[in-house]
Amino acid sequence: MTASTLKSYTCKDLAQMARSEGIPGWHSMRKDELIASLVRAKRTASSKPTAKAIRKPPAAQPVQSPERRRVQREISRVQQQTAERKNLSKAVEGRPEPQKDRIVVLVRDPYWLHVCWEITPQSVERARSVLGQDWHSAAPTLRLIRVLDDGGGRLERCIEIHGGVSNWYVDVSDPPNSYRVEIGYAATGGEFYCLSRSNTVTTPVPGSADVVDNNWTDVAANADRIYAMSGGYSSDGASMELQELLEERLRRRLGRPSEIRYGLGAAGVGRDGSEFHLAVDTELVVYGSSDPNTHVTVSGEPVAVGPDGGFAVKVHFPDRRQVIPIVASSADGVEQKTIILGVERNTKMLDPVVRDTASVSS
Template identity: 55%
Template sequence: MAKKEGVTGWHSMRKEELIDALAKAARRRKRRGEELEPPTPKKSSTNGAMAARLTPAQRRAKSRIEALRSRLSNMKNISGDREQNGQEEDRVVLMVRDAYWLQAHWEVRPSSVERARTALGHNWHGAKPTLRVYRVLEDGSSALYREVEIHGGVNHWYIDVDEPPSQFRAELGYRGDNETFYCLCRSSKVATPVPGSADAVNGSWGDVAENADRIFAMSGGYSAEGTSMELQQLLEERLQRRMGRPTETRFGNGANGMQGDREELSFAIDAELVIYGATTPRAHVTVEGEPVKLRPDGTFAVRMHLPDRRQVVPVVASDPDGVEQRTIILGVERNTKELEPVVRDATKSNPYS
């Protein structure tokens, strides 16, 4: 369409800019058509009124302009049918996926979008739905980390972050042409974990249900402060089950008064050590004398069994020509203790039954 309309520089345009350029080209073509082909007057109607008849080219241009306007409106509309479902408040929830990724999920009512339109006034035409991400500093203040332009038709977005562990929060709203920002809702703060294999979420990121418990835990669900009520409510609505500690949400056979027939709880754990780092690409690295394969950027990661004792792990890196060698000694101790089992009284009432 850009080539046909003669739009220059379309290769470097963003989607919204290209749509605006196509709309302007269609309007110019419409004006040229009106100059070259004056509208043919209609024959007198029964009431004597005269109306101009659009040419086929003008009708096509009008149809395309209306389609572009509709598409722009849909891209700007981030609301859903929350009011039909009885939702009284807008919400944006941040979830921790791993050390370097957050997922934002939002639910906005159509009436809230209309309020934003009214508040922004003439700036609404160029306003863009935006997700603002803030880094929470040590003193509790927040600094703008990045702005992410989103669009209608979706209700979640993945955000890459750096410098783990860090704390973040988000605001959802519309940013106008004059850099004003109309905020619809704010999230609670979340903390990304220390990098490592244990925090990686496997499987399809589109299916939160498969990893709900891990997401809940990484988002602070089992910490002393706890997670945000918005995240807990969101997961419980989607999964149709309670989220929280097993002692608070789940009861086994003992809850039904069948302690004598219940199966004895078996439990065993083991541990692995993950060593990761970075060096010069094409260098030679060994861990405990065993060579390690480097990634193209010089990073590496090794998983090894962690025995129940103290051990010393030498990690050696040599440059490609073997002239320089550097060694780092890693001392690690594992001390595993098994506590006495605790059996709770099943006769007490279940607060969630």
């Protein structure tokens, strides 16, 4: 905008332009004064740098030391480990992702339960949503419930577990007793979010042959026995979750032969025409307790006494009446106590029963 260009405008137009430019005293200026003021204002505006031309220097990026980077990596690693330990749905290597929530309890012996579970990722996310802020302090937990005679339950204890596993051994006391187990997340405030509840099992009376043999090292080899001890052959039967879990892992049916259509026998497999054979024998388990360092004999044979004073021994149990003396002598030989067991075995062979497999199959 030049002075010659502005001369073509009227004084009124120039006054409006001066007003828009914010020139002071525009209302009392003559035409030549307005032109001069507008030209000066234009030159002043063109000499100022534009906002686009003004560039701030880039902010200096903080330089992280190697030690700071190491600490940050360590924090990330710990956070990842914490999330994995809390995630009960974390897949166990070699197993597919679970499709439903379930927890089952197996009876291993009078003092140990074996708890197995499967939890879906969706259930873990629901627990995270429900617990809210408490999720950060919540811990995956098993709750051992003792089932009372009236059907109610009493919390025995809470057992903190972690993700990446699908089973846990739980020690119990004072057999026989009935138990069930709940799995979920326990918050520090005492709130417990339950994901699944197990079947109810009853531990056997101590002193059985299983305690003496101490050979239950393979669940697969003893699945039928564990199934029976966990209520599989009781009148109520075992829980469906327990039966499904064992059958999935073993890839075979569990139950009485009549309930699984006699297994291979129904199809005539394994029979060569010879007479069906059955023979049994028995052993008697004698167990008890005395003072530590006591010398104990059963039927005249010395028996090892444990540090707690407990002892157990298997003796042959023939088909007749017999008397079994148990003698305990104090460590100094001054005192002696004797207990006499009188037992009798009476074995009877019942008439055989032949079932019509064709009618069963139908």
